[in-house]
Amino acid sequence: xxxxxxxxxxxxxxxxxxxxxxxxxxxxxxxxxxxxxxxxxxxxxxxxxxxxxxxxxxxxxxxxxxxxxxxxxxxxxxxxxxxxxxxxxxxxxxxxxxxxxxxxxxxxxxxxxxxxxxxxxxxxxxxxxxxx
Numbered sequence: 652x653x654x655x656x657x658x659x660x661x662x663x664x665x666x667x668x669x670x671x672x673x674x675x676x677x678x679x680x681x682x683x684x685x686x687x688x689x690x691x692x693x694x695x696x697x698x699x700x701x702x703x704x705x706x707x708x709x710x711x712x713x714x715x716x717x718x719x720x721x722x723x724x725x726x727x728x729x730x731x732x733x734x735x736x737x738x739x740x741x742x743x744x745x746x747x748x749x750x751x752x753x754x755x756x757x758x759x760x761x762x763x764x765x766x767x768x769x770x771x772x773x774x775x776x777x778x779x780x781x782x783x
Contacts, residue, residue, distance in 0.1 A: 662703075662706055665699055665702055665703055665706070666703060668699055669696075669699050669700055669703060669763075672692070672695065672696045672699060672763070673696075673731075673763075675687075675692070676692065676696065676731075676762075677730070677731045677734045677735070678734075679734065687734075687735070687738045687760055688738060688756070688759060688760060689759070690759050692762075693758070693759040693760075693762035693763075694762070696762045696763040697762050697763045699763070700719065700723065700763040703719060704716050704719045704720060707719065723763065723764055723765055724764070724765060724766075725761045725764035725765060725766040725770060725774075726770070727770070727773060727774075727777070729764070731761065731764055732761070732764075732774070735757070735760035735761050735774070736774065736777050736778055736781065737781075738760055739756075739760070739778045739781070739782060741781070741782040745778065745782055746782060746783065750772075750775060753775045753778070753779075754768075754771040754772070754774075754775060757771050757774040757775060757778075758771065761774070
């Protein structure tokens with residue numbers, strides 16, 4: 652089978668897809684509870700935002716790319732952080748996981764936002780306080 656290269660999305664479509672993903676992952680009243688904790692959705696969310704940033708940078712929008720990278724920083728004061736914390740099921744496996752497993756799950760819940768190691772630890776501590 653021959654391989655073909657296809658431009659799947661225009662820039663505006665990527666931006667729209669990013670908005671749809673953010674709404675699905677961080678809705679206060681989700682209709683599909685599997686979306687926020689899905690590693691596949693987290694990967695797609697990160698790749699879409701990576702592509703938006705790359706396109707901005709490639710087309711001379713260094714300032715816009717920098718803005719996106721700053722926007723992407725996860726912090727405890729963000730709405731998305733609070734929603735991600737609330738997504739951890741107190742009756743689920745969280746309490747049995749190691750610190751590294753909890754951090755990996757935090758990265759999935761927060762994606763496409765990014766948190767440093769210290770912030771991931773803070774996220775885990777916040778969830779631990781909530782579920783115990």
